[in-house]
Amino acid sequence: MTNMSLGKFAGFTAAVLLCASHVALADNTPTDNIQGFGPQTFAELKTQFAGKPFVVSLWSVDCAPCRVELDMLGQMKKADPAFPLVVISTDSIDKREDAADILDEYQLADEVTWMFADSFVERLRFSIDPGWYGELPRSYFYDAEHNMMSHSGILTIEKFKELFPY
């Protein structure tokens, strides 16, 4: 750690304290808040939200309609920082710089979000929802009992409130 700057050390400490990041802690440690999404990640997230409602939003760098939804989610998160939102990019985590730029644009860069981190994307999609065809944007609304409703395509704020009345 002798070569690690003070700033990076602070970032390192924050990463460990705040989110127990799985990101490799080397000198080239990414400065974003993006974590790798693997085959077990979704089950782990559901455990974290046990007994609580939450929303999942899936997007990708190459999905134009997704930007509309990210814009809305960024504003919602800004209005209520405690809003239980899980944002997952279906791009390979190799594209994290592209994703980080876009998340920053929609005020979501400070949130912990996820990116697909396994080239066998079919298995990752299946782990989220076996009935999902892969279309984007895709959203899931879990109530406190983790009954789930899904939505494909751009969400309006009205539709969002209808699906997630919390």
Place this chain on the structure above:
Amino acid sequence: MPTFHLISDCLRPLHGRPLPDGLNTIRQFLLAAPLALASVFSSLFIPAAHAQSCETLRSAHGEDVISVHCGGAPSATFDHNNHLWVAFVSNKHVYVSRSEDKGTTFSTPVQVNALPEDAEFNGENRPKIIVANNGTVLLSWTTKTSNRFTGEIRFSRSTDGGRSFEQPHTVNDDGLAIGHRFDSLFLTESGKLYVTWIDKRDLEASLARSEDYPGAAIYYTVSEDLGASFMPNVRVSHNSCECCRIAVAPHGDDNIAILWRQIFGEQIRDHAIAVLSPDGMVSDLSRATIDDWQIDACPHHGPTMVPAESEGQYHMSWFSAGTIHSGIHYARYDLATASPADIIKIDGTPGAGHPSLATFNDTLYLVWKGFDGMSTPLQLMTSHDEGRSWSAPQTLISTDQASDHPLLITSPEGVFLSWSSEQHGYVFKELSND
């Protein structure tokens, strides 16, 4: 500047060096024990002896190995000598490799674009390759120019039998740094070279006027001199979906028919068909599928189409999650009546997708990709009566690792599967001899 190892022939010694023991052992095993392999692979299809994973190659030749087995989103074609040509993307370059033994061994890959560019390689976006009867090698691909859905349609060719390639140039002629993506390339028997793609110039113009514009547009151009020059771009249709490959099939001597995902009304993303001619005329534009998929999203799921026996009729297969049709479907479309016939559901399982059609010797072949929760099987169905009835699906091969969309390639000798996966590398296998 990284150094790359070009793999000329994956099972022959590279540059005179002996293969590592592991590869020799694999070769001996594959050559000597086909029956043993048959018991290892329980599915119908046995990978050809040449197929091997990129991981194996990388462990033998280094991480930066350049081989058809490691290349991104390969596509394939036959030349008039029935030699196989494969184009793929590796480290921001398009490469071409040739096989004179139908994919058992490959020539040293030749770089197409000397300067690196962000050539797209994924299921719906891949380099396309055609070899004209005079030996000119023709290639198109999409180069991503930003992370804002912008791209350019690139074209290059070789007039010396694939030894070198002309500097790539951009085919879209609007000069705008906007979206031009999802190219398709087609050469008619009469030598008309078509490039079609999804284009956002009309969207941008509408936005500049503060007007709504659902989706993007379909554009095309034609070269009458095998890519030496192209005619000005022509619009086929407004309001296409933004993110699905376009299917192309011949129509008469000079024309082509194309099938693409189109936005009908405000949010229905079904398919449209049209006939394009080399003089820029667009005709027979009509709705080809009525699935009622109301979705304001990117399906990333384009159709496939080949000519049927009767002129003006086309076999087509597509994916939809509509209220009328959901899953992979097949139909035979008749341009004269502007209607589909014999619509059947091929596979409605979630995860099933990306069909590819081919015809050979009065048999129609349909291959697609499934997912059963653990692994991805490639499925095959055949029809001997123009799509009116079909065989039961057969599993060709399965993988529990990442894989590309399957493609069917035809030659005068048969129908072949072109497919790459992490587990098996690049697989090229005749289906019409089973």
